[in-house]
Amino acid sequence: NLPAQVSIVEVGARDGLQNEASLITTGTKLRFIEGLVRAGLTRIEAGSFVSPKWVPQMADSADIFAELPRNANCTFSALTPNEKGMLAAIAAGVDEVAVFASASESFSRRNINCSITESLARFEPVFALAKSHNLKVRGYVSCVMGCPYEGPIAPEAVLKVSQQLLAMGCYEISLGDTIGTGTPGQTLTLLNTLITDIPVNQLAVHFHDTYGQALANILVALQQGISVIDSAAGGLGGCPYAASASGNVATEDVVYMLNGMGITNGVNIDALVAASAMIFNELDHGPASRSMRALLAK
Ligand code: HMG
Numbered sequence: 001n002l003p004a005q006v007s008i009v010e011v012g013a014r015d016g017l018q019n020e021a022s023l024i025t026t027g028t029k030l031r032f033i034e035g036l037v038r039a040g041l042t043r044i045e046a047g048s049f050v051s052p053k054w055v056p057q058m059a060d061s062a063d064i065f066a067e068l069p070r071n072a073n074c075t076f077s078a079l080t081p082n083e084k085g086m087l088a089a090i091a092a093g094v095d096e097v098a099v100f101a102s103a104s105e106s107f108s109r110r111n112i113n114c115s116i117t118e119s120l121a122r123f124e125p126v127f128a129l130a131k132s133h134n135l136k137v138r139g140y141v142s143c144v145m146g147c148p149y150e151g152p153i154a155p156e157a158v159l160k161v162s163q164q165l166l167a168m169g170c171y172e173i174s175l176g177d178t179i180g181t182g183t184p185g186q187t188l189t190l191l192n193t194l195i196t197d198i199p200v201n202q203l204a205v206h207f208h209d210t211y212g213q214a215l216a217n218i219l220v221a222l223q224q225g226i227s228v229i230d231s232a233a234g235g236l237g238g239c240p241y242a243a244s245a246s247g248n249v250a251t252e253d254v255v256y257m258l259n260g261m262g263i264t265n266g267v268n269i270d271a272l273v274a275a276s277a278m279i280f281n282e283l284d285h286g287p288a289s290r291s292m293r294a295l296l297a298k
């Protein structure tokens with residue numbers, strides 16, 4: 001039942017870098033993204049149009065989009081939480097946008113300062129503008145397996161908000177295990193609930209690796225037919241509104257696993273390690289990715 005081909009959504013330049021305490025220059029971010037493109041990544045989240053007071057690291061997203069290494073094979077996307085963000089994203093020339101909701105009320109409040117219902121209302125103008133500008137909208141759902149404030153989250157809560165986002169116009173729902181607490185049994189239960197009502201080709205997984213469970217959970221997702229995986233180069237990241245969260249699953253680790261399983265993914269792992277090494281050179285900590293460290297030590 002495994003997919004023959006997987007599409008990787010590289011979120012390191014957004015989800016990864018948004019949590020770095022020291023400001024990284026626009027030039028450094030651009031060199032990193034250029035490296036990701038060279039490595040063969042074709043879906044790259046390059047920034048977010050959110051409040052610079054809330055997430056200072058993403059304040060230069062318009063400058064990033066102005067200088068991205070555009071090419072026909074690569075889609076560059078950005079997060080847009082409301083109309084203001086969407087207007088800025090359109091002005092910056094994004095290829096695609098993403099709205100982000102939560103399956104947990106408490107996380108919604110902490111992350112975007114409103115309830116789940118209010119967040120969907122704030123997305124309405126985003127969808128309207130996306131339609132008139134011919135842009136695809138991806139939908140994130142956070143806290144699909146656990147919330148830093150509420151603990152375990154019921155799969156039914158994830159199903160509800162996912163269906164609402166799809167009805168509003170999202171082409172794909174990315175299931176965020178924001179704090180990385182989920183385990184394979186939980187992943188299977190969640191996906192079984194979702195797949196009953198949502199076509200599997202509209203689902204992606206976005207797993208943070210806080211407890212080292214992400215690859216195991218991804219394997220379960222692959223076995224259920226999911227073929228879109230979010231990951232961050234080197235395992236960059238975390239979430240500023242979930243203190244206990246660490247980075248996304250590392251793209252290198254995902255690619256190593258997919259290659260070993262004979263699943264096509266289009267990424268050149270050595271070129272990816274080079275891109276990751278460049279960005280970690282600018283940070284005050286090393287990469288979480290085991291595959292990256294192993295390949296660098298060879
Ligand atoms: P708010 O305070 O409720 O919004 O924030 P507001 O409409 O009342 O506006 C307050 C101020 O923010 C105003 O400025 C607005 O102009 C400004 P002031 O008059 O005070 O100078 N503002 C904006 N500025 C720039 N861009 C905008 C924007 N909107 C309003 N789009 C808001 C609501 C969502 C903006 C705020 O809460 C925010 O920016 N939150 C940050 C959310 C964020 O980026 N979180 C991290 C990404 S999500 C994530 O990591 C999870 C994910 O990876 C999946 C997973 O792992 O689960 C996706």
Ligand code: MG
Binds near residue numbers: 238
């Ligand atoms: Mg995330």
